[in-house]
Amino acid sequence: MQTAYGIKFELAGQSSSDVQPLCVSHYADDETQVVIKVRVGPGPHQKVSLEVNDDSEHQNQLWRKDTLTQDLQRTTFLTKQAGEVVACFSNVLEDGYNPDPRYVRIVDIDFDVGAETIDYAKLAETEKLRPMELELRKLEDLVGDILENMEHLQEREKKMRNTNESTNERVQWFSTLTMVVLVALGVWQIFYLKRFFRKKRLID
Structure with a gap:
């Protein structure tokens, strides 16, 4: 069974002078193939543009x-590094038209990542795979994606653990330094006040 990540939403028309893009994103690992499919519904006097970063x-x-x-x-396209793939849509009205609830277009976008990008029907025809072999190929690709995600999560967990340990070590050193400074200031204040009071002949 193949999973698809589809999003459907309404995109209101805006004036060219104050366009605010609407962005959606999907996570992808590094060196991973991504397929983005977009379809926009009808709408007069509106131009929808898309930028993917x-x-x-x-x-x-x-x-x-x-x-x-x-x-x-x-x-x-093939991702260069792990992170979010961000798709930003803008719907600009033609000159002479102002924003109005009537001016809206339906946007339908699908993200396919990794094994989801494979056309299994074409693959079965090319390699002459039987139905059972095709299902096994799908499962193999799916398991491969899961293993890659697990490895990525382990790597992130390792980085976070190292960051936490480094932060804890710095906090310990900072706390120790703070205590040393406070003790030193306290001792200095005692000697300073003693000398001050002796000069004033308030104590022996």
Whole structure:
């Protein structure tokens, strides 16, 4: 059984001067194939555009489509690093038209990641696989994806554990230094006050 991650929503038309993109995202591991399929419903006097970036520091652009139509449009790319794949939609009204509840378009977007991007019907035809062999191939690919996700989670857990241990060590050193400074200040204050009171002849 193949899993698909589909999102369907309404995208209101906005003036070109104050467009606020609406973004959706999906996580993907590094060196992973991703297929994005988009279909936009009808809507007069509106132009829907799409920009797909990763969530890296440089926000690398993975795909851009200035005018989306009712036809199914798709793109395939390979991720460079693990992280969120972010798809941002903008719906701009033509000049002379103002935002209105009537101006809205339905957007349907599907993310396929890893084994989900494989066309098993085409694969079965190419490799002449029997139905049972095809199901086994699907299970094999699915298990491979699960193992990769588990390895990624273990790596993240390791990094978080190392970060926590490093933070705890720094906190311990900081606490120790704080105690030493406080004790030193306390001792210094005692000697200073003693000398001060002796000068004033308030104590012997």
